[in-house]
Amino acid sequence: MITLNAVTKLYNEGRPNEFAALHEIDLTLARGAMSVLRGPSGSGKTTLLSILACMARPTSGRVSIDGEIVSGLPERFLTELRRTTFGFVFQRFNLVRGLTALENVMLPTVPLGADYGQTRDRAMARLEALGLADKAAMPIEHLSGGEAQRTAIARALINDPPILIADEPTANLDTALAEKFLAILAEERAAGRTVILTSHDPRIWEAEGVDRIVTLRDGRIVEGATGEGAITEGAV
Numbered sequence: 001m002i003t004l005n006a007v008t009k010l011y012n013e014g015r016p017n018e019f020a021a022l023h024e025i026d027l028t029l030a031r032g033a034m035s036v037l038r039g040p041s042g043s044g045k046t047t048l049l050s051i052l053a054c055m056a057r058p059t060s061g062r063v064s065i066d067g068e069i070v071s072g073l074p075e076r077f078l079t080e081l082r083r084t085t086f087g088f089v090f091q092r093f094n095l096v097r098g099l100t101a102l103e104n105v106m107l108p109t110v111p112l113g114a115d116y117g118q119t120r121d122r123a124m125a126r127l128e129a130l131g132l133a134d135k136a137a138m139p140i141e142h143l144s145g146g147e148a149q150r151t152a153i154a155r156a157l158i159n160d161p162p163i164l165i166a167d168e169p170t171a172n173l174d175t176a177l178a179e180k181f182l183a184i185l186a187e188e189r190a191a192g193r194t195v196i197l198t199s200h201d202p203r204i205w206e207a208e209g210v211d212r213i214v215t216l217r218d219g220r221i222v223e224g225a226t227g228e229g230a231i232t233e234g235a236v
């Protein structure tokens with residue numbers, strides 16, 4: 001469970017161009033649920049996602065994961081927490097050109113000093129599960145859009161993180177690929193993984209497996225703050 005208490009985020013704090021991207025946000029996202037953050041451009045979705053995933057710190061307020069306050073932890077603990085707790089899928093997938101699909105999937109394990117052979121097996125298993133076994137040795141730039149997307153998902157899952165984070169994951173995908181992506185997310189959620197997404201995309205809001213929609217406007221939650229936007233029981 002991730003809980004935010006009175007989280008405010010100021011950019012350019014103390015300068016003439018100071019901007020409050022989030023105002024005193026209170027939010028609890030349940031373990032095992034699929035939650036979507038939505039709202040107009042500039043409403044604070046990416047900022048909120050970054051704070052939930054411990055990639056950015058709030059200016060004030062508190063972030064807790066399973067009851068432990070993490071927002072005040074020193075950076076080295078946060079780095080470790082990010083590696084062990086979250087898997088990330090970015091809008092443009094952020095895959096590394098010049099590396100193969102397999103090498104891309106293995107990348108997040110490098111800082112953990114993991115055993116190479118075991119990691120390679122795990123990465124291959126992830127690629128196989130996503131139908132990419134025969135693309136493992138291919139340079140990433142030769143993969144199609146859908147293959148690159150599935151490689152990004154395999155990479156996000158390589159450390160078996162309890163929480164999968166995706167920022168506008170379907171923004172660059174056609175409908176067939178977006179549906180495929182959503183089906184994979186629904187499977188991960190059904191397997192017990194927590195999924196948190198930002199999205200403008202109605203295909204995501206309406207997707208099967210979405211438990212909770214949180215709507216932001218001008219840095220405030222206008223719907224779904226307490227789970228009244230919950231679509232299924234128990235997703236508060």
Ligand SMILES: Nc1ncnc2c1ncn2[C@@H]1O[C@H](COP(=O)(O)OP(=O)(O)OP(=O)(O)O)[C@@H](O)[C@H]1O
Pocket residue numbers: 011012019020021039040041042043044045046047048
């Ligand atoms: N590093 C920054 N410095 C200053 N302002 C920023 C910074 N990052 C974001 N902002 C501002 O904070 C507000 C919220 O940005 P954010 O990226 O969280 O919105 P968003 O809802 O994800 O938007 P979009 O849907 O367009 O990606 C925007 O007005 C943005 O211009």
